[in-house]
Amino acid sequence: MTITVAVDCMGGDHGPQVTVPAALDFVREHADVRVILVGLAEGIKPFLGDAAVGRIAVRHATEVVSMHESPSLALRSKKDSSMRVAINLVKQGEADACVSAGNTGALMAMSRFVLKMLPGIxxxxxxxxxxxxxxxxxxxxxxxxxxxxxxxxxxxxxxxxxxxxxxxxxxxxxxxxxxxxxxxxxxxxxxxxxxxxxxxxxxxxxxxxxxxxxxxxxxxxxxxxxxxxxxxxxxxxxxxxxxxxxxxxxxxxxxxxxxxxxxxxxxxxxxxxxxxxxxxNGATLLGLRGIVVKSHGSADALAFGCALRRAADEARNGVLARISERMAQQPPLQETA
Amino acid sequence: MTITVAVDCMGGDHGPQVTVPAALDFVREHADVRVILVGLAEGIKPFLGDAAVGRIAVRHATEVVSMHESPSLALRSKKDSSMRVAINLVKQGEADACVSAGNTGALMAMSRFVLKMLPGIxxxxxxxxxxxxxxxxxxxxxxxxxxxxxxxxxxxxxxxxxxxxxxxxxxxxxxxxxxxxxxxxxxxxxxxxxxxxxxxxxxxxxxxxxxxxxxxxxxxxxxxxxxxxxxxxxxxxxxxxxxxxxxxxxxxxxxxxxxxxxxxxxxxxxxxxxxxxxxxNGATLLGLRGIVVKSHGSADALAFGCALRRAADEARNGVLARISERMAQQPPLQETA
Missing domain, CATH: 3.40.718.10 (Isopropylmalate Dehydrogenase)
Incomplete structure (x- = not known):
């Protein structure tokens, strides 16, 4: 089984200069993963080098969510942002997980809107x-x-x-x-x-x-x-x-x-x-119908690599299925105030 | 001006073997302070030694509040505890502040009951x-x-x-x-x-x-x-x-x-x-009509001495008057929910 991780390459304090090399290392170190690098193609390419590594795809996205942008504004207006496109790839089943070092509030809002919640959560x-x-x-x-x-x-x-x-x-x-x-x-x-x-x-x-x-x-x-x-x-x-x-x-x-x-x-x-x-590094946004991992904004390549590994681990081990199974056993709760 | 600190000698994990030596050092180091050592006289005396230090009084109290006692029970039943008597000394104006390493909940409940709150707090x-x-x-x-x-x-x-x-x-x-x-x-x-x-x-x-x-x-x-x-x-x-x-x-x-x-x-x-x-070490219970400082239960003599100094500092510098003056300038608040 191959695990595909969509990487929001534009997020975080450093953008592609950290996210792309980290993704390349990640693919080199794990034979069962592939990555989809999402973001401005011209921003990503310089860091790809002539690395003859397979299992890497680039998905162009024209917009970038900035670190201090209002989450609701980003949700409404940044439909072709690297963050949104990465989440969409999970929704569409093209990726098993996505990772972003971008704006936490926007990532949360977009993930929730695009992926929706797991049943009962x-x-x-x-x-x-x-x-x-x-x-x-x-x-x-x-x-x-x-x-x-x-x-x-x-x-x-x-x-x-x-x-x-x-x-x-x-x-x-x-x-x-x-x-x-x-x-x-x-x-x-x-x-x-x-x-x-x-x-x-x-x-x-x-x-x-x-x-x-x-x-x-x-x-x-x-x-x-x-x-x-x-x-x-x-x-x-x-x-x-x-x-x-x-x-x-x-x-x-x-x-x-x-x-x-x-x-x-x-x-x-x-x-x-x-x-x-x-x-x-790498906090999981739990409860969604998809795996979304948030990297610290200031992450360097080593730290971002940890977030990528976490995302792949969760996909590999079927975390979403496990939560769903467990929730299905749970007696329904009273409506909360 | 002499500052008098009432010391609950029985509180904390170590009781008089820590509180009494710390109080003696405190008196030796500060010419303007006196202490009233409150607790079981026979528990305190062995640690007093023959120290020819003036400015030290012992006030016998027959009961001890234990570290895990229910605060409300301690409030109702331990009226001759070292903690309660130390607080009473502040209430009666015999001490300018009191210090205890005992049960936080009991100290809070007793202090509030005995001393009452400052106006507006x-x-x-x-x-x-x-x-x-x-x-x-x-x-x-x-x-x-x-x-x-x-x-x-x-x-x-x-x-x-x-x-x-x-x-x-x-x-x-x-x-x-x-x-x-x-x-x-x-x-x-x-x-x-x-x-x-x-x-x-x-x-x-x-x-x-x-x-x-x-x-x-x-x-x-x-x-x-x-x-x-x-x-x-x-x-x-x-x-x-x-x-x-x-x-x-x-x-x-x-x-x-x-x-x-x-x-x-x-x-x-x-x-x-x-x-x-x-x-x-030494946390202040602010808002009361009296200075009460809580020492960590596990405090040693050095740490307990810091709590004693804090209590004396607050008394010396008129913290209560300062709070009262500031509150008097404050427009009255609406009733809260």
């Missing part, structure tokens, strides 16, 4: 992989929804668990819900009611996970509303940057400390590689 | 200091409230700005509201309406701050609801622990890397000291 969720002490965890939603009902949170749990089950071949991944500590009033009403729904869902639900539990690996899947998830993710990124800056400053303080840094370089480089956030 | 908020690239920032609420109205968030902004103005002698500290990125749907309704109220408040309001903006020092005061604040804080703590663990593991990988760690030790120790979370 009311809202898409952004799902990313984060490192933990013992491996990694999947967290969703990271910003697609700001006000989630308990039923939405239940659906996020089902989608996340289905994703992990499919991609990692684990039948009963643990699911937790992000909440605040035991000492304080435990969580808001939506979270409490979602916990009840998750308890009755048949998922391997382990209950509340506090903020630090994410990185401790408390659960394979951590469910939260998009506002909380987005803030938590970005706050941790901010702290990581702060710590990295302080560590760098201490090693650059004097000639002597610079010498120490030089001596400790192999260790520092291993550490840096281990915590390199690029290897976690 | 509807909810107390937990406010902590966090490090930034350029110094530090104050964030509130960190867990006292899980569902905040826009008016509550406005009041948090006023309280936070008043606190910074008083303690740091800066007349117009910047205030931001925690929100999610530009790419996504911008924030929930409460946050949007709070931003409108803050814009009209006369505060030095700078608008939205994203999660990473906290640690970048985007604002002197960052306002959020307690659920989001708590999750963001704990998530960053979790990531910091993860990074510290990975760094340690890399330096312990082999004899050679251990040697490198030894060589780089001065730098690593400076880094460790710089990012030592103990120096940020």
């Amino acid at each position: 009311e809202r898409p969720a952004i799902c990313a992989v984060l490192p933990t002490l013992s491996g990694h965890t999947h967290v969703l939603d990271l910003g697609a929804n700001v006000d989630c009902s308990p039923e939405h949170l239940l659906q996020f749990g089902i989608m996340g668990a289905s994703l992990v089950a499919a991609v990692e071949h684990r039948e009963r991944p643990t699911v937790g819900i992000l909440n605040i500590g035991q000492e304080e009033i435990k969580g808001n009403d939506a979270v409490k009611r979602a916990a009840d729904l998750l308890t009755d869902s048949g998922l391997n639900f382990i209950g509340n996970v506090e903020g630090d539990g994410i990185y401790k690996g408390a659960a394979d899947v951590v469910v939260c509303d998009g506002f909380v998830g987005n803030v938590a993710l970005k706050a941790s990124e901010g702290l990581a940057q702060l710590l990295a800056t302080f560590l760098r400053q201490e090693f650059r303080r004097s000639l002597l400390t610079r010498l120490m840094a030089l001596l400790a370089l192999p260790v520092l480089q291993r550490f840096k590689k281990r915590v390199d956030h690029r290897q976690y | 509807e909810r107390p908020a937990i406010c902590a200091v966090l490090p930034t690239l350029s110094g530090h920032t104050h964030v509130l609420d960190l867990g006292a409230n899980v569902d905040c109205s826009p008016e509550h968030l406005l009041q948090f902004g006023i309280m936070g700005a008043s606190l910074v103005a008083a303690v740091e002698h800066r007349e117009r500290p910047t205030v931001g509201i925690l929100n999610i990125g530009q790419e996504e749907i911008k924030g929930n309704d409460a946050v949007k309406r709070a931003a409108d109220l803050l814009t009209d408040s006369g505060l030095n309001f700078i608008g939205n701050v994203e999660g990473d903006g906290i640690y970048k020092g985007a604002a002197d005061v960052v306002v959020c609801d307690g659920f989001v604040g708590n999750v963001a804080l704990k998530a960053s703590e979790g990531l910091a622990q993860l990074l510290a663990t990975f760094l340690r593991q890399e330096f312990r990988r082999s004899l050679l890397t251990r040697l490198m760690a030894l060589l780089a030790l001065p730098v690593l120790q400076r880094f460790k000291k710089r990012v030592d979370h103990r120096q940020y």
Whole structure:
């Protein structure tokens, strides 16, 4: 089986100069994939070189969605944008997945409009992989929804668990819900009611996970509303940057400390590689009738390659079928407020 | 002027063996403070030694609030607990502030019941200091409230700005509201309406701050609801622990890397000291008619000393009067939903 990934080559801070080389490497490294490079043909070609790699097609698209464009405007007016055409390829069955480093809001709006939702899923969720002490965890939603009902949170749990089950071949991944500590009033009403729904869902639900539990690996899947998830993710990124800056400053303080840094370089480089956030690049827009992966806008070729691999992995392992099967087993929910 | 701090000696994971030595050091280091050590006299005395330090009183209290006790139960039944007596001392004017490392929920419930709220403030908020690239920032609420109205968030902004103005002698500290990125749907309704109220408040309001903006020092005061604040804080703590663990593991990988760690030790120790979370220990319960500072339950003497200093600083600089004055200038709000 060949997996075809449609690549929005124009998205992100760097456009084709990052997306095209990453796609070429991706095809070279995986014998079972092909890519369709979508975007301004004259922008893509210079980066294709004379690479005699097969399994690469170029699909010209005349427009580009800019990073700060209004999602609704982009949805209405950018019908021949690289982003829209890439999503269309998934809809039309020409591609098994698409990847974009472009405007998140526009990608979400277009994907939802073009692909529609899977049966029983009311809202898409952004799902990313984060490192933990013992491996990694999947967290969703990271910003697609700001006000989630308990039923939405239940659906996020089902989608996340289905994703992990499919991609990692684990039948009963643990699911937790992000909440605040035991000492304080435990969580808001939506979270409490979602916990009840998750308890009755048949998922391997382990209950509340506090903020630090994410990185401790408390659960394979951590469910939260998009506002909380987005803030938590970005706050941790901010702290990581702060710590990295302080560590760098201490090693650059004097000639002597610079010498120490030089001596400790192999260790520092291993550490840096281990915590390199690029290897976690690629957030999945779950809940759609198609696989859409969002790369960070600032991704370089290494990071963008990770997003491409994630998209192919999900297609290869039938994530959508898994979610649909799981949803079909789910008793229908009451209409939500 | 002498500042008197009532110390709940029984709270926290370690009780008097941490709180009493920390209080003794605190008194030794600050000529203008006295402490009232509250708790089981026979538990406190062994740690007092024969220290010939004046400005120390012991107030016997027969009960202890345990760390996982229900706040409402503790409020009803533990009227002679060290926590309750310490708060009473503030109420009765015998102490200018109190500090506890005990059960957060119980401390909040008792403080609110005994001290009552400042005029115009509807909810107390937990406010902590966090490090930034350029110094530090104050964030509130960190867990006292899980569902905040826009008016509550406005009041948090006023309280936070008043606190910074008083303690740091800066007349117009910047205030931001925690929100999610530009790419996504911008924030929930409460946050949007709070931003409108803050814009009209006369505060030095700078608008939205994203999660990473906290640690970048985007604002002197960052306002959020307690659920989001708590999750963001704990998530960053979790990531910091993860990074510290990975760094340690890399330096312990082999004899050679251990040697490198030894060589780089001065730098690593400076880094460790710089990012030592103990120096940020002590969260203020803002909005009460009295100064109450919550120490982390696991605080050691160094960390607990920081909480004591924070309490004294706030009393010395008239934080409560500053908040009251600012609230008096505020036009009365409409009744909230």
